[in-house]
Amino acid sequence: xxxxxxxxxxxxxLSTSTALAVLALLLALAVIAALATGPxxxxxxxxxxxxxxxxxxxxxxxxxxxxxxxxxAAAVIGAVLGVGGAVMQGMxxxxxxxxxxxxxxxxxxxxxxxxxxxxxxLLPEWSRPHAGAAAAFAGALSVTLLVQRLxxxxxxxxxxxxxxxxxxxxxxxxxxxxxxxxxxxxMQLRDILFWTMGSVAGATHAKLVLVAAASLxxxxxxxxxxxxxxxxxxxxxxxxxLGIPVERVxxxxxxxxxxxxxxxxxxxxxxxxxxxxxxHLCRLARGADHRFVLPASALVGxxxxxxxxxxxxxxxxxxxxxxxxxxxxxxxxxFLALLLRQRLAVDGS
Amino acid sequence: xxxxxxxxxxxxxxxxxxxxxxxxxxxAVTGVVGPNGAGKSTLTRVLAGELRPDTGTVRLGExxxxxxxxxxxARRRAVLPQSTMLGFPLTAxxxVRLGRTPHAGAASAAEDEAAIAAAMEEAGVIHLxxxxxxxxxxxxxxxxQLARVLAQLSGPDPATTxxxxxxxxxxxxxxxxxxxxxxxxxxxxxxxxxxxxxHDLSLAAAWCDRVLVLEGGTxxxxxxxxxxxxxxxxxxxxxxxxxxxxxxxxxxxxxLAA
Numbered sequence: 001x002x003x004x005x006x007x008x009x010x011x012x013x014l015s016t017s018t019a020l021a022v023l024a025l026l027l028a029l030a031v032i033a034a035l036a037t038g039p040x041x042x043x044x045x046x047x048x049x050x051x052x053x054x055x056x057x058x059x060x061x062x063x064x065x066x067x068x069x070x071x072x073a074a075a076v077i078g079a080v081l082g083v084g085g086a087v088m089q090g091m092x093x094x095x096x097x098x099x100x101x102x103x104x105x106x107x108x109x110x111x112x113x114x115x116x117x118x119x120x121x122l123l124p125e126w127s128r129p130h131a132g133a134a135a136a137f138a139g140a141l142s143v144t145l146l147v148q149r150l151x152x153x154x155x156x157x158x159x160x161x162x163x164x165x166x167x168x169x170x171x172x173x174x175x176x177x178x179x180x181x182x183x184x185x186x187m188q189l190r191d192i193l194f195w196t197m198g199s200v201a202g203a204t205h206a207k208l209v210l211v212a213a214a215s216l217x218x219x220x221x222x223x224x225x226x227x228x229x230x231x232x233x234x235x236x237x238x239x240x241x242l243g244i245p246v247e248r249v250x251x252x253x254x255x256x257x258x259x260x261x262x263x264x265x266x267x268x269x270x271x272x273x274x275x276x277x278x279x280h281l282c283r284l285a286r287g288a289d290h291r292f293v294l295p296a297s298a299l300v301g302x303x304x305x306x307x308x309x310x311x312x313x314x315x316x317x318x319x320x321x322x323x324x325x326x327x328x329x330x331x332x333x334x335f336l337a338l339l340l341r342q343r344l345a346v347d348g349s
Numbered sequence: 350x351x352x353x354x355x356x357x358x359x360x361x362x363x364x365x366x367x368x369x370x371x372x373x374x375x376x377a378v379t380g381v382v383g384p385n386g387a388g389k390s391t392l393t394r395v396l397a398g399e400l401r402p403d404t405g406t407v408r409l410g411e412x413x414x415x416x417x418x419x420x421x422x423a424r425r426r427a428v429l430p431q432s433t434m435l436g437f438p439l440t441a442x443x444x445v446r447l448g449r450t451p452h453a454g455a456a457s458a459a460e461d462e463a464a465i466a467a468a469m470e471e472a473g474v475i476h477l478x479x480x481x482x483x484x485x486x487x488x489x490x491x492x493x494q495l496a497r498v499l500a501q502l503s504g505p506d507p508a509t510t511x512x513x514x515x516x517x518x519x520x521x522x523x524x525x526x527x528x529x530x531x532x533x534x535x536x537x538x539x540x541x542x543x544x545x546x547x548h549d550l551s552l553a554a555a556w557c558d559r560v561l562v563l564e565g566g567t568x569x570x571x572x573x574x575x576x577x578x579x580x581x582x583x584x585x586x587x588x589x590x591x592x593x594x595x596x597x598x599x600x601x602x603x604x605l606a607a
Contacts, residue, residue, distance in 0.1 A: 093436025243423030
């Protein structure tokens with residue numbers, strides 16, 4: 001019998017590590033393309049020289065000061081969204097699940113938008129730029145934990161109840177956000193747009209560090225999560241009898257994902273579809289084994305968001321599109337096409 | 350060998366299970382029969398260590414199941430449920446491979462491969478290895494799941510293992526149902542403790558060395574199938590008057606609604 005790794009038989013040509021290396025290369029290409037693209041086009045060679053500091057001052061400034069921070073932010077946030085989506089989908093045993101379902105994004109946006117509108121009156125001037133991110137983080141975490149708490153009965157997290165609670169809190173958080181938008185003035189509306197449609201334009205080192213630090217626990221738990229999520233494909237009871245502490249894993253997964261994705265919302269607002277499209281692409285390519293899907297979703301999510309950010313700042317230059325708009329515009333139809341293709345494949349067999 | 354004492358499970362004031370004492374011998378297939386809601390699944394879950402009873406203890410070998418670490422318990426006892434809906438598409442071999450989950454770090458890759466191959470051979474699913482589970486019939490899929498639990502128990506001395514089958518044949522045709530129970534019975538011959546929840550009394554009589562008849566959460570009859578499952582008991586417990594037909598052997602009985 002051939003050795004397999006939970007993968008589709010027709011696609012066992014590449015080993016997991018080779019496939020991941022290919023995806024890492026794609027990400028590197030996307031990053032170089034992003035650094036090369038802009039009002040001042042640079043060749044890939046000049047980009048690499050500028051990264052090394054071995055280039056004209058102007059090139060170094062453009063690459064290191066202007067393009068690199070937001071490109072790195074796009075990569076890190078895309079990776080977090082990709083892994084967060086993959087973990088949620090594995091846990092819910094549903095390919096359409098997304099951290100957004102648990103209220104992470106809506107809670108984060110609500111926190112940020114409320115700070116923008118109410119903060120003008122309540123907060124001291126100096127604290128306002130940080131207050132938005134802090135409130136987004138707090139909103140994301142508290143809504144998610146509340147959803148999980150509501151769905152916990154006698155120590156068990158009921159997945160169906162969690163989805164319903166997530167939908168309810170998404171609607172409530174959306175309503176609060178809408179009320180704030182209704183009360184906002186023109187200047188505030190601009191800021192609000194940033195949170196509800198997302199942007200990595202404001203990327204700073206501090207924000208990058210926040211997202212990286214908040215993602216670290218998820219990264220460290222990933223190997224443990226892989227085994228649990230693979231067993232969960234069979235079902236909760238099956239995973240339990242295979243020795244997986246299912247309830248602990250579910251609680252842990254939700255908290256870790258909320259932490260990481262909450263930080264990403266705090267840094268870049270709501271960015272849709274990356275969490276659904278990236279893991280889906282990975283599973284289509286090499287099957288459902290989470291030992292591949294989790295790291296691959298990080299790489300694909302990063303690549304997608306770097307590409308989307310490049311598009312967001314060049315398509316209408318010098319104006320800039322919100323990145324969430326780009327991911328939705330590209331991701332939506334793309335996802336629909338995937339679904340249709342899959343349906344045709346099933347019908348045709 | 351499984352021993353239970355003073356088991357009691359109640360939910361919302363209703364007693365689902367009350368079993369004072371129960372001992373399952375190794376090397377035998379014990380059947381659990383009874384009408385819907387009699388507590389068959391609850392008993393299985395409690396004995397398998399999936400559900401903690403409100404009171405009472407279950408021992409697997411010499412240790413209480415609650416005291417055995419989850420992975421260690423999973424290497425010694427497996428549960429085959431009625432049917433399994435996969436969250437994501439997998440091949441048959443992938444599913445069997447997941448049976449080795451509790452052996453991660455405890456068994457070598459070669460041992461895993463050998464266990465997977467042997468289990469698929471025993472369940473008769475080698476020819477299905479590369480098929481996607483969604484394309485299999487219910488009976489084929491259930492035999493793949495059987496291979497998964499056999500792979501899960503491969504490693505420790507069979508005499509220290511326990512196999513639970515929770516209505517494993519409810520949606521299967523006759524040939525598949527017998528194939529599943531034949532494999533379970535082989536496992537018992539090797540020394541394992543086997544418990545099977547069954548709806549079909551003929552199937553229970555054919556494959557079980559002993560049956561427990563459950564009614565309202567308590568064991569109302571216990572013994573060899575042909576001795577226990579008489580017309581009076583079946584008629585009373587299931588609430589339908591039946592006639593028992595007997596074939597050539599003691600294991601060969603059937604019930605007709607009279």
